[in-house]
Amino acid sequence: MDGPSDRLDRVEAFVGQFGALLRDGYRFARGEVKDAMRLVAEHPELDLRDHFLKGSVRASAKRQVVPKTPTQRQYLEAIDKHDIVFGVGPAGTGKTYLAMAQAVASLLAKKVSRIVLTRPAVEAGEKLGFLPGDLTEKVNPYLRPLYDALYDMLEADKVERLLERGTIEVAPLAFMRGRTLSDAFVILDEAQNTTSEQMKMFLTRIGFGSKAVVTGDITQIDLPYGRPSGLIDALRILGKVEGLAFVHFTDRDVVRHKLVQLIVQAYGVEDERVAAAIQPGAAGRAPAGPRG
Numbered sequence: 001m002d003g004p005s006d007r008l009d010r011v012e013a014f015v016g017q018f019g020a021l022l023r024d025g026y027r028f029a030r031g032e033v034k035d036a037m038r039l040v041a042e043h044p045e046l047d048l049r050d051h052f053l054k055g056s057v058r059a060s061a062k063r064q065v066v067p068k069t070p071t072q073r074q075y076l077e078a079i080d081k082h083d084i085v086f087g088v089g090p091a092g093t094g095k096t097y098l099a100m101a102q103a104v105a106s107l108l109a110k111k112v113s114r115i116v117l118t119r120p121a122v123e124a125g126e127k128l129g130f131l132p133g134d135l136t137e138k139v140n141p142y143l144r145p146l147y148d149a150l151y152d153m154l155e156a157d158k159v160e161r162l163l164e165r166g167t168i169e170v171a172p173l174a175f176m177r178g179r180t181l182s183d184a185f186v187i188l189d190e191a192q193n194t195t196s197e198q199m200k201m202f203l204t205r206i207g208f209g210s211k212a213v214v215t216g217d218i219t220q221i222d223l224p225y226g227r228p229s230g231l232i233d234a235l236r237i238l239g240k241v242e243g244l245a246f247v248h249f250t251d252r253d254v255v256r257h258k259l260v261q262l263i264v265q266a267y268g269v270e271d272e273r274v275a276a277a278i279q280p281g282a283a284g285r286a287p288a289g290p291r292g
Helices: 005-023 032-042 048-054 070-081 095-108 135-153 156-165 196-203 230-238 258-278
Strands: 084-088 114-119 168-172 184-188 211-216 244-248
Touching: 005 032, 005 048, 032 048, 070 084, 070 095, 070 244, 084 095, 084 230, 095 114, 095 135, 095 184, 095 211, 114 135, 135 156, 135 168, 156 168, 196 211, 196 230, 211 230
Parallel strands: 084 211, 084 244, 114 168, 114 184, 184 211
Antiparallel strands: none
16 A cells, blocks of 8 residues: 555554454444544544443444544543433533433343433423423423434334333422432433523432432523523532532534534634623633533
């Protein structure tokens, strides 16, 4: 082969690691070969065998989930090692999907006895009381993304059985008040739309034998103007609390259509421009806890 030596080294490394994975019996799913090539191109130091064999999560017989970026792997490892994890970053970085994979894997391995999925039920200024239909009809549109991830990992009939038995519960955040969630894997999605009171309420529901994952994007807050986000407050207040883990995603971790990554980057530049115009020196600053 001809070409720059650094590129040839990367190709050689990829071919060697790819062959080793095949010899180890790894079966690549659709799209994973392209993911592997991208990972090696962007992260030459990355060990593909370690990433695919040790970093993946067997969510179910239907789905094995492989992290597509080093940050995604860090996130999966944080969930495995900590009882409460915050995953913060833009849409398309896999925050909710990866948390769901860990939840399903934990349930099937009998590490927990149930999964509880929740998110704020009030978004974009809509209140449930003003929407038509019964309670189920009102809340389902808000919770649909959580159902979508479930059905992607488990067979439809199994999801229905688990929902009917209450082994998997999908409910608005308001339904968590007054409860203690023990022996459960709990995911709070769209946490940027919680108030400080709601976030504190949620975090203090966690009982013995439980894990909680909080996901959100602090650039997509739908709360009324002037109302502080519970997620931003939690990052500020809990950043030094031992035992919690904070994983921060960036636009480099966006794994949707390539255009989504470019759109996220463009809006990020605009947000920094606006922040600098409002308060000189503010650009680039965002509340953040330590990585864990």
